Amino acid sequence: MSELSIVLNGEPRRVPASVTLEQLLAGLGLDPRGVVVELNRQIVRRPALAATPLKDGDAIELVHFVGGG
Amino acid sequence: MAELLTGPDTGLDTPLVIAGQSFRSRLFVGTGKYRSNEQMVAAIEASGAECVTVAVRRVDLDRRQETGILHHLDPAKYFLLANTAGCYSADEAIRYARLAREAGFNEFVKLEVIGDQETLLPDVEGLLLAARQLVREGFAVLAYTNDDLITALRLEQAGCAAVMPLASPIGSGLGLLNPYSIRTIKRRLGVPVIVDAGVGTASDACLVMEQGVDGILLNTALAEAQDPVSMARAMGLATEAGRLAFLAGRMPKRESAVPSTPVKGMVS
Numbered sequence: 001m002s003e004l005s006i007v008l009n010g011e012p013r014r015v016p017a018s019v020t021l022e023q024l025l026a027g028l029g030l031d032p033r034g035v036v037v038e039l040n041r042q043i044v045r046r047p048a049l050a051a052t053p054l055k056d057g058d059a060i061e062l063v064h065f066v067g068g069g
Numbered sequence: 070m071a072e073l074l075t076g077p078d079t080g081l082d083t084p085l086v087i088a089g090q091s092f093r094s095r096l097f098v099g100t101g102k103y104r105s106n107e108q109m110v111a112a113i114e115a116s117g118a119e120c121v122t123v124a125v126r127r128v129d130l131d132r133r134q135e136t137g138i139l140h141h142l143d144p145a146k147y148f149l150l151a152n153t154a155g156c157y158s159a160d161e162a163i164r165y166a167r168l169a170r171e172a173g174f175n176e177f178v179k180l181e182v183i184g185d186q187e188t189l190l191p192d193v194e195g196l197l198l199a200a201r202q203l204v205r206e207g208f209a210v211l212a213y214t215n216d217d218l219i220t221a222l223r224l225e226q227a228g229c230a231a232v233m234p235l236a237s238p239i240g241s242g243l244g245l246l247n248p249y250s251i252r253t254i255k256r257r258l259g260v261p262v263i264v265d266a267g268v269g270t271a272s273d274a275c276l277v278m279e280q281g282v283d284g285i286l287l288n289t290a291l292a293e294a295q296d297p298v299s300m301a302r303a304m305g306l307a308t309e310a311g312r313l314a315f316l317a318g319r320m321p322k323r324e325s326a327v328p329s330t331p332v333k334g335m336v337s
Contacts (some may be wrong), residue, residue: 002110008130009128009130010127020088020302028130029190030093030128032093034137034139035128036125036168036171036172037167038168043167043168043171045171048161060230061127061168062127062128063125063126063127063128063168064126064128064129064136064137064172065123065124065125065137065138065139065149065169065172066100066123066124066125066126066136066138067100067102067109067123067124067138068099068100068101068122068123068151068152068154068288069099069100069101069102069105069122069124069126069154069239069240069266069286069287069288069289
């Protein structure tokens with residue numbers, strides 16, 4: 001299988017097999033220092049991003065700070 | 070940052086300390102709903118606030134426009150207080166608090182667990198559950214609550230670093246609806262009391278501070294003012310005026326007049 005189905009910020013997406021969270025962020029043009037990553041409801045700390053490969057069916061949330069009261 | 074006229078440096082007031090973090094300004098401001106990021110930055114600057122609230126939301130992956138607030142607001146200059154706005158259960162609020170902490174700025178969270186979409190009033194049962202859990206996890210919890218003394222006392226017992234009763238509902242601008250409740254909460258709690266939500270204009274902020282509370286948090290009153298920068302300055306001044314008037318101690322109210330000019334020495 002050369003592609004995985006994931007859910008990224010609530011939207012279904014297909015990504016190449018064996019891609020890591022770090023590569024996913026890089027592909028999206030996101031600086032890991034400005035994003036918090038949650039994988040299947042578990043926070044993945046920055047140092048672990050490169051060592052975390054995606055699996056079929058993973059649900060990923062990428063969040064950051066926005067304006068609020 | 071706008072200069073404080075009556076802040077701790079002047080000897081007229083002491084700093085506000087929450088969970089070991091010291092603030093010179095007693096005005097906290099939100100960062101939501103401004104017409105532009107430039108306007109938001111200018112208003113926050115004019116308010117004199119050191120603590121600003123932010124929210125946790127998904128990164129917008131489609132638009133390449135920067136929605137992240139830290140591209141506009143310098144995190145070295147302001148203390149970032151993340152909220153859990155929009156959360157309707159304890160579990161959801163805990164999840165958002167953990168995400169916020171992971172951003173790496175501090176352990177503080179402005180905890181909101183909302184119970185009703187129309188009024189945005191808090192779900193106090195969920196709030197207490199979430200507060201206890203987050204305190205166990207080492208958060209400094211500032212809990213947004215209603216103006217009920219018993220809930221405020223329970224939040225303090227739960228280990229909250231500050232309790233944040235509302236003046237009136239979020240975004241309503243109705244001002245301080247129950248000064249008695251706010252005074253009672255302040256009198257009975259040992260932790261700082263920050264009035265959050267409902268302040269609409271400068272006189273509201275002044276009246277809130279005259280009750281003796283430790284600070285105010287507001288957002289919509291600035292963002293929806295015709296001129297947010299001027300309103301921000303007005304709110305900063307009103308917060309200081311109300312605080313100083315409280316510290317000064319007001320004269321008693323009387324039902325009859327007392328002349329302020331000598332009655333002796335009148336010509337006849």
